[in-house]
Amino acid sequence: MTTTPEQREVLDLVDTQFDDAVQLVRDLIDIPSVGPWFGDDAAVSGEGAVQAFLREHLEGLGAEIDEWEPSVDELAVHADGPGYFADRDFTGRPNIVGRIRSAADGSDSPALMFLGHCDVVPGGPGWTEGPFTSLLRDGRVIGRGACDMKGGMAAALAAIRAVRSSGVQLAGDLAFGSVTEEETGGMGTLALVHRGHRPELGIVIPEPTSLQVAPLCRGIIWGEITIPGKSGHIEIEQPHWQDGGAVDAIAYGRRLLEAIDALNARWRELPEKNHRHMPLPCQVNVAEIDAGTYPSAYAGSFTIRFDIQYLPAELDQHGGGGLVRAQIEEMLRAFAGDDPWLTEHPPVVTWLVDADCGETDDTHPLVIAPQTALGALGLEPVVQGVTSHTDMGLPIKAGVPTITFGPGQLSVAHQPDEYLDLDEFRTCIEAMVLIILDLCGVASADATSDPSTAVDAHA
Missing domain, CATH: 3.30.70.360 (Alpha-Beta Plaits)
Structure with missing residues (x-):
């Protein structure tokens, strides 16, 4: 594997911090976050709790936070399009976006965003243990949301943490968004786009693709x-x-x-x-x-x-x-x-x-970057669309290039004993690190020595 010194430094931190990344997946699973649309479930309306957990984590990475509860009335201007449902109530179910600025003066630079959804489907019967108590077994973490999509969100946060704690100074901003209401129509992402979060470098949605690069969803x-x-x-x-x-x-x-x-x-x-x-x-x-x-x-x-x-x-x-x-x-x-x-x-x-659905052109840098990253890690990249829905369509319509790329097999989502393979999880974090460094760019060769840019690697 041929990598630059900056890439190697950050990839080494992925190994150092991997146990913490696994614990992050487990912590997210252990906070039930089934949306209320699914009915009277013991885990209903847990989205607020998981969003509070993510906010605290993002603040620890030095992110500026935008948190808000979507307004059905405000979003009614989109009533004729996909993603709008007049009967939804977002009380206690906020969206959050954390932005880590690259410029020392706090001004905006072009941003790359990782965008995930915090809601999961109900646990249902048939679990060996759980569904909202995470379990490590045979190189897997098991629990509702392990695959769809708390594993992918944890991978993105782990990659961001590795970059931040390395002290590498990026030329572009990094953002992380977590929305509600994806499993039942996508109104959380509609609210995010409506609020004006439209990162110039694009959006990576870390839904489970088994590390296939998906420029298209149905x-x-x-x-x-x-x-x-x-x-x-x-x-x-x-x-x-x-x-x-x-x-x-x-x-x-x-x-x-x-x-x-x-x-x-x-x-x-x-x-x-x-x-x-x-x-x-x-x-x-x-x-x-x-x-x-x-x-x-x-x-x-x-x-x-x-x-x-x-x-x-x-x-x-x-x-x-x-x-x-x-x-x-x-x-x-x-x-x-x-x-x-x-x-x-x-x-x-x-x-x-x-x-709705969406497609980003195969030649866009956002589509090329994960293929380059996988190649650098010794893997043959595969480009294939997601046969199900992800939140790609709404940001693409708003002019934001968007792909889906994440760990986990979509076929085990929504099943009992849903799981995430930890070897694939590690590889995904490494690939995301390389995607960040590629698309955001490195500001200067000596910025890694500036302690003001670094997050404590052992925090």
């Missing part, structure tokens, strides 16, 4: 469709519904699922549903089915809830998934056709979440 739409039926005794011959008989909603539901299968088959062949950086086409994935009340009655309704992915090629004029929602509504009209029952009792589609 948008995600959640929705539900309900087909009305009419309950009646299932064991007897029923008259026509116009004569008071039952209507089996499950029979219509089977037809709807077949219509979705046919739609997915068409989508697999469409260019706008595929991308060179995506291993999978965009599809309608049915995740929940709710029908019927008891075995001896025809179902009076049939409801599905689903997840749809979309790409930047299909963004609507508001920067969201309106064109894709229209495609589903058209499919539903075709499904109902001239069926007499559905004509009088049409299926109802309800849209729940629209979390």
Whole structure:
């Protein structure tokens, strides 16, 4: 591995401080931070506590702090676009941004930001231990958020700490942001962009990518469709519904699922549903089915809830998934056709979440820098988009180049015994150190001897 003296000095500190970095992941996991959208969970509304912990950590790194509770009313100017939800309440759920200035006079220099979300999904059943008590086992740290995404946030903070404690003087500013409300739509990042945090050097979102460089993420739409039926005794011959008989909603539901299968088959062949950086086409994935009340009655309704992915090629004029929602509504009209029952009792589609997508050009320095860093560490870089949603889209629309790059396998996120591999965690910290030095730049060769720029390596 060929590195400069400044790079080598900081990389050596990654090793020295690694136990502290692992403890930081564990400390973050041990603070439950499930958002209130998920319902009555013992860990609901813990975001304020984890944000307070992060604030204290950032202040220890010498960062200037901007902390605020997003305002639904203030953000209503974005109501037609993705990321806005009028029913959210941010009381006790602040966003925080810490900025470490490179200039001695405290003035702004172009900044590089690491941006993460502090909220996690509920713990759920099936855990060996936890989910909000971290566990070290077999070279892994286990707990809710280890992978998504407290491990990535800890990696970024550890990289910042290594740079700061080395005394290397950067030419650009460093920023770290932690937002709420990512797992349920991205309103925290909408608030961050609206507040004016738009770092010139770009944003790295350390979501789990298994250290793949992701210049692209897909948008995600959640929705539900309900087909009305009419309950009646299932064991007897029923008259026509116009004569008071039952209507089996499950029979219509089977037809709807077949219509979705046919739609997915068409989508697999469409260019706008595929991308060179995506291993999978965009599809309608049915995740929940709710029908019927008891075995001896025809179902009076049939409801599905689903997840749809979309790409930047299909963004609507508001920067969201309106064109894709229209495609589903058209499919539903075709499904109902001239069926007499559905004509009088049409299926109802309800849209729940629209979390947008974004893409940064492959040639941008922000996309090149992590590839260069991985190469310097002896790894073959892989460029591949994130098949799920991250918070990339909103800052990209605001003119901020943004990528996703972090430790952990996305496939274990939201699962019991969610984990982070510690070897990969270490490599990610090292890569982030090199990204910082590359994009922010080193101000001068002798700045490392200036004690006023350094954070105590043993703090």
